[in-house]
Amino acid sequence: xxxxxxxxxxxxxxxxxxxxxxxxxxxxxxxxxxxxxxxxxxxxxxxxxxxxxxxxxxxxxxxxxxxxxxxxxxxxxxxxxxxxxxxxxxxxxxxxxxxxxxxxxxxxxxxxxxxxxxxxxxxxxxxxxxxxxxxxxxxxxxxxxxxxxxxxxxxxxxxxxxxxxxxxxxxxxxxxxxxxxxxxxxxxxxxxxxxxxxxxxxxxxxxxxxxxxxxxxxxxxxxxxxxxx
Amino acid sequence: xxxxxxxxxxxxxxxxxxxxxxxxxxxxxxxxxxxxxxxxxxxxxxxxxxxxxxxxxxxxxxxxxxxxxxxxxxxxxxxxxxxxxxxxxxxxxxxxxxxxxxxxxxxxxxxxxxxxxxxxxxxxxxxxxxxxxxxxxxxxxxxxxxxxxxxxxxxxxxxxxxxxxxxxxxxxxxxxxxxxxxxxxxxxxxxxxxxxxxxxxxxxxxxxxxxxxxxxxxxxxxxxxxxxxxxxxxxxxxxxxxxxxxxxxxxxxxxxxxxxxxxxxxxxxxxxxxxxxxxxxxxxxxxxxxxxxxxxxxxxxxxxxxxxxxxxxxxxxxxxxxxxxxxxxxxxxxxxxxxxxxxxxxxxxxxxx
Numbered sequence: 001x002x003x004x005x006x007x008x009x010x011x012x013x014x015x016x017x018x019x020x021x022x023x024x025x026x027x028x029x030x031x032x033x034x035x036x037x038x039x040x041x042x043x044x045x046x047x048x049x050x051x052x053x054x055x056x057x058x059x060x061x062x063x064x065x066x067x068x069x070x071x072x073x074x075x076x077x078x079x080x081x082x083x084x085x086x087x088x089x090x091x092x093x094x095x096x097x098x099x100x101x102x103x104x105x106x107x108x109x110x111x112x113x114x115x116x117x118x119x120x121x122x123x124x125x126x127x128x129x130x131x132x133x134x135x136x137x138x139x140x141x142x143x144x145x146x147x148x149x150x151x152x153x154x155x156x157x158x159x160x161x162x163x164x165x166x167x168x169x170x171x172x173x174x175x176x177x178x179x180x181x182x183x184x185x186x187x188x189x190x191x192x193x194x195x196x197x198x199x200x201x202x203x204x205x206x207x208x209x210x211x212x213x214x215x216x217x218x219x220x221x222x223x224x225x226x227x228x229x
Numbered sequence: 230x231x232x233x234x235x236x237x238x239x240x241x242x243x244x245x246x247x248x249x250x251x252x253x254x255x256x257x258x259x260x261x262x263x264x265x266x267x268x269x270x271x272x273x274x275x276x277x278x279x280x281x282x283x284x285x286x287x288x289x290x291x292x293x294x295x296x297x298x299x300x301x302x303x304x305x306x307x308x309x310x311x312x313x314x315x316x317x318x319x320x321x322x323x324x325x326x327x328x329x330x331x332x333x334x335x336x337x338x339x340x341x342x343x344x345x346x347x348x349x350x351x352x353x354x355x356x357x358x359x360x361x362x363x364x365x366x367x368x369x370x371x372x373x374x375x376x377x378x379x380x381x382x383x384x385x386x387x388x389x390x391x392x393x394x395x396x397x398x399x400x401x402x403x404x405x406x407x408x409x410x411x412x413x414x415x416x417x418x419x420x421x422x423x424x425x426x427x428x429x430x431x432x433x434x435x436x437x438x439x440x441x442x443x444x445x446x447x448x449x450x451x452x453x454x455x456x457x458x459x460x461x462x463x464x465x466x467x468x469x470x471x472x473x474x475x476x477x478x479x480x481x482x483x484x485x486x487x488x489x490x491x492x493x494x495x496x497x498x499x500x501x502x503x504x505x506x507x508x509x510x511x512x513x514x515x516x517x518x519x520x521x522x523x524x525x526x527x528x529x530x531x532x533x534x535x536x537x538x539x540x541x542x543x544x545x546x547x548x549x550x551x552x553x554x555x556x557x558x559x560x561x562x563x564x565x566x567x568x569x570x571x572x573x574x575x576x577x578x579x580x581x582x
Contacts, residue, residue, distance in 0.1 A: 127315030130280060130387075131329050131377065132305030145319040220319030222361030 004191035009198065019179070021199055027175035028203065031094065032162045035101035039158060042102070043109035044151070051117025051147065052139050060114045064107035072165055076100045080172050090174065097169040104165055105158035112154015116147030149223055152215045156208055163204040167196075177203065230256045231277060231385065231419065236286035238272050238442070246272040247442035249286070258433035259411055259418040263425055265465070269442030270421045274387055277419065278307045290385065305333050308378030308386030308416075312394050314370040316362035322348065322373050323358040329381045340380075347376040350413075352406060368399035375407065379414070388420040392427065404431050425466060429453065429473065437462050451477035475544035481578050482546060484560040484568030490516065493524050502555035505530055510565035512536065515554050536561050537570070547575045 008014055015021045050056045079096035087095060120143050128142045144151075170178030180196025183189075231254040238247040247269040254260045262270040275281040276288055279300040288295050295303055316325050326347055330340035348358050351372040362370055371391060378386050391407070392400040408431060411418050422428055428435045429450040437445040437453070439461050446458040454474040457463035467473070489506045490496055496503060496518055505513045505525055514530030534553030537546045539562045549558025550572040557569035 121313075121315070121318065123311060123313040123315035124317055125315075126280075127309065127311055127374075127377075128317070130278065130304055130309035130311065130315075132301045132303070132332055133328075134301050137332075142317055146317070148319075220361070222319045222321065222363060 001191065001194070005194045005198070008191045008195045014195070021177070024175055024177050024179055025199070025203055028163070028166055028169075028177045028200075029207070031097060031169060031176060032101070032159065032166050032207075035098050035162050035166070036105055036155065036159050038098065039102045039105035039109050040155060043106045044113050047110045047113025047151075048117060048139065048144070051114040051120075052135075052143060054118070057114070060110055064111050067103055067107045070103055072100050072104060073168060073171075075103060076168055076172065093172050093174045094169075097166070097172065097174065100168070101162045101166060104161050108158040108161070109151075109154045112157075113147065113151045116150030116154075117143045119150065120146045145220060146223065148219050149215070152211070152219065156211045156215070159207055159211060160204050163207060164200065167200060230254065230291060231417070232289045232292075233273070234287050234289065236273070236276060236283045236288060238269065238276065238281060239284045245442055247276070247283070250438075250442065250444055251286075252436055252444055252447050254417065254419055255434060257415055257417055259408070259420055259431055260434045260436065261428040261432035262419065262421045262436050262438060263423065263428035263432075263465075264438035264445075265440060266423060267440050268438035270423075270438050271389055272442070273438070274389055274419060274421045277385075277387055278304045278309060280304075305329055305381070306383055306385075308383040310371075310374050310378045310386065310388040310391045312390040314362070314367075314374035316370055316373055316377075318362055321359055321361055322353070322365070322376075325362070325373055326358075326376045326380050328377060333381060335381075343382075344376070344380050347380040348373075350379065350410060351376045366399075368395045368403060371395055371403060372406070375403075375410070379410070379416075382414075383416065385417045385419070388418060390421055390423070393422070393424075400427075407431070429466075429476075437465060449477075473544075475547060475579075476542050478543045478579070480541070480543040480546045480575060481581070482560075482570050482574055484570050485557075485574075487557065487559070487566065487569045489566060490525055492527065495524055502531075502557075504555075504559065504566065504569070506566055512559050512561065512566050517554075534558060538562070539567070543575055543579060546570055547572060550575060 013020075017023070047060065050060050076096055079099050080093070083096050084092050124142060124146065125138065128138045133141065166176055167178030167181055169176040170182040177196055177200045180192050180199070184192030184196060233250045233252050236247055236250045237245065239245045250269075250273060262273055264270050272281055276283050277290070277295065279295055317328070323341070323344055326344035327340045330343050335343065345355065345358065348355075353369065353372055353376065357365065357369065362373065365373065371394075374391070388407070392403050395403065404427065407418065420431065432450055434447060435450055435453055436447045439445045446453065446462045451474070453462065453466060454470045454477060457466055457470075463470070487504050488497065489504045491506060491508070492513065496516055500518055502515045502517060505516050507513050512533055514533050516525055516529055517531060531554050534551070535545070535549050537549040537558055537560050539560060546558055546560075549560070550556060550570055551558075553559065557571055559566055560568050560570060
């Protein structure tokens with residue numbers, strides 16, 4: 001079994017071509033990045049608002065909790081059934097998948113953002129106001145930069161979940177690394193299933209590594225020093 | 230000059246933080262708002278730069294109502310220092326201090342040089358300017374807080390309990406620093422503290438507020454100690470105000486000549502203590518003639534008491550006398566010994582005044 005998986009993974013034919021790992025990874029990543037971007041588009045502004053004003057904290061806590069309880073597969077089927085007759089082409093299948101992934105990613109991004117802003121030292125916020133910053137200057141020049149570590153870790157954990165879950169796209173017939181899991185099972189090629197799972201995990205790790213690198217670059221050294229003591 | 234005219238702050242829950250406060254903060258110098266917790270001193274301070282809006286009355290800076298200016302604009306023209314410094318953790322010291330110059334639209338180069346100047350003024354180095362707040366001690370952070378308030382040369386600087394969070398030694402340093410900066414720059418400082426010693430030691434004028442936000446007395450520290458307006462002020466100023474008053478009383482004294490010996494010279498014969506001095510006549514320590522003979526070595530010196538400078542207050546002279554092992558307080562002028570005074574002389578001089 002292990003040697004079969006190894007054989008499959010090391011066979012150049014597995015990697016290249018239209019159905020190869022490289023092509024499927026690109027599809028997988030494309031869907032994941034779109035989902036993360038959409039989730040961030042919704043959750044980051046809401047998180048900033050809640051963190052800055054202190055209003056609507058219940059929303060962050062309750063909605064985020066409720067979203068976490070949503071079964072991805074169930075939503076996928078419902079969304080597909082509703083959207084399929086109304087849309088055409090690949091979009092009809094991709095949109096439900098992206099919707100599921102966005103719902104999955106909103107809670108970690110939202111709570112990371114609002115917790116990050118809320119954790120900003122009250123003295124720094126008071127000083128910012130006292131030296132004459134406007135509300136939006138306080139937000140963009142003090143709260144957001146100081147909250148960045150937590151915002152980014154929210155995005156990273158959302159991305160890990162998205163990549164792992166994006167495999168369900170294969171169920172509704174579109175591409176991505178989930179193909180190997182679904183097709184492998186259908187044809188009883190377990191080495192393909194195992195190999196596919198390994199590739200998904202590797203992709204998740206790789207993307208997380210890249211995001212960690214970005215985090216190192218964009219987060220102020222002053223905040224890293226603060227945590228190191 | 231800052232003028233409070235019938236200023237009242239009542240909160241929605243009915244609590245009156247400041248009650249019909251009218252006072253004038255004179256131009257230049259340090260004016261301290263002091264009082265027990267709940268006396269509205271911080272609220273009063275924060276109404277000057279509209280961090281808190283008064284319910285009634287108005288506050289004028291140079292005859293201009295602060296309510297007529299946009300809060301952010303107003304605040305940029307007033308220095309602001311708070312208890313825990315409130316530095317921006319993601320910005321270097323330099324960038325923190327550049328904040329206000331940048332907000333008022335100075336270009337990068339001008340803001341930078343103004344910030345560097347302010348950083349040097351508060352006693353920090355160019356090397357420290359490149360660090361982040363988390364890499365500095367509490368006292369250094371507070372210096373940065375002061376530098377940030379001074380960078381755009383404001384006429385008025387507000388300080389809310391600026392030294393409460395640092396340890397006593399650092400606090401004394403910072404107090405002296407603020408004192409010096411105020412004198413050097415001629416700015417008007419309004420400072421809030423709950424510590425009456427700090428108020429008396431640092432303030433040119435002290436406003437004592439009582440619970441419920443009412444002004445009990447506004448006076449110079451000397452007046453406050455000599456003539457407290459009522460029982461509340463008297464008890465707040467403290468039990469030992471008679472002694473502390475000495476800090477604001479001049480001493481009219483004639484120091485008695487003192488026999489001195491230079492290091493390496495033979496100790497003159499006799500009894501009691503001899504004052505050892507250096508080449509330039511600067512005091513070094515006391516030598517006990519009981520235990521010493523022959524040339525005076527450095528290891529034979531007993532520690533000096535505190536020194537009094539000509540023109541110091543009676544308190545300094547008295548302390549010099551009491552802290553010297555010989556009970557004779559050393560008086561110096563330009564670093565050279567000119568004689569000594571006894572505690573009796575100081576007390577006698579107080580009797581005469």
